[in-house]
Amino acid sequence: MTSDTVVRSARGTAATGRTLLRVTAAALLLAASLVQAEWLHDEQPIMGTRVTVTLWHDDRARGEQAIAAVLAEMRRIDAAWNPDNPAGELAALNAGAARQPVRVSAEMLQVLARARDFGELTGGAFDVTFASVGHYYDYRAGAAPSDAQRREALPAIDYRSVILDPVAGTVRYTHPGTRIDLGGIAKGHAIDCAVRVLREHGVAHASVSAGGDSYLLGDRRGRPWLVGIKNPRGEQAALVLPLSDTALSTSGDYERYFIDPASGERIHHILNPRTGRSAEGIASVSVLGPRGIDTDALSTSVFVLGVERGLALLNRLPGVDGVIIDRSGKVFYSEGLAPPE
Secondary structure, three states, X not given: OOHHHHHHHHHHHHHHHHHHHHHHHHHHHHHHXXXXXXXXXXXXXXXXXXXXXXXXXXXXXXXXXXXHHHHHHHHHHHHHHOOOOOOOHHHHHHHHOOOOOXXXXXXXXXXXXXXXXXXXXXXXXXXXXXXXXXXXXXXXXXXXOXXXXXXXXXXXXXXXXXXXXXXXXXXXEOOOOOOOOOOOOHHHHHHHHHHHHHXXXXXXXXXXXXXXXEEEEXXXXXXXXXXXXXXXXXXXXXXXXXXXXXXXXXXXXXXXXXXOOOOOOEEEOOEEOOOXXXXXXXXXXXXXXXXXXXXXXXXXXXXXXXXXXXXXXXXXXXXXXXXXXXXXXXXXXXXXOOOOO
16 A cells, blocks of 8 residues: 555545534434424413413424413403403403494404304304303303293394494494303314414424314324314213314313203203204214314304204315214214215
């Protein structure tokens, strides 16, 4: 071997060493990033339920900031639209709109317009004015309105009595007894807002839920999210669905209810707007679709409509599917989810 060859070989070895050093440094940086990258989770009592957020982020601090932002957004909506908050926007609307137009936020107008759309779509099965009777119910105390109270309040249940003026930014009620409650649509809207916040924070994989409403953003890094639909009369899931980039809303007669000691009837919070009484026949409805505001309203609507009319509604809506479990435990699927025979 010549001296030139020795020199060249030494230089080659040095170069290789520098290359290895650079590769090792890159590997260490990647390893450090992977150490920081992890699934993060938080759960807080908001909107009368448990709000949970689970997400993946390459930077723990930024991931925690994203979770904090989601929870802050949920608290903002809750403060404005919780009917039990006397300082909230919804309380002010119910207190004054039967006397004169009340100015509301553009966000409230948009949600009320969407609620009106579902009132039209469902022939009144979805109706935010159900609260005209609904405010007499106290599920914790096991109290329901008397027949006389129900008869007196029923004429005030009519989504068409809520008049929106988007130019003036106001809402008024045409019936003096009208009250609204956004419980059938607000959590779905809040979920949509939460997903927007997550995306603004660069989150691509997350699950956010508020009670029976949730959104599965992306997937579990290569695997779908596995979401169980609760057995209405048991602890285990009735079925499990693999989902990604999907909103899911479930309405059930087991969420807020009491058993009437005289009749043994289950008195739950999903009221039929035509009767002011708990809707009958169905135990739970789960609806999947692109947006939480729609799946939330649809799960309530289908519950009120019943199995046959509810399935017919789901089957004519593009991009929407659902699962219905009736009081006997029988499971019904919309056409897009029906298992092969």
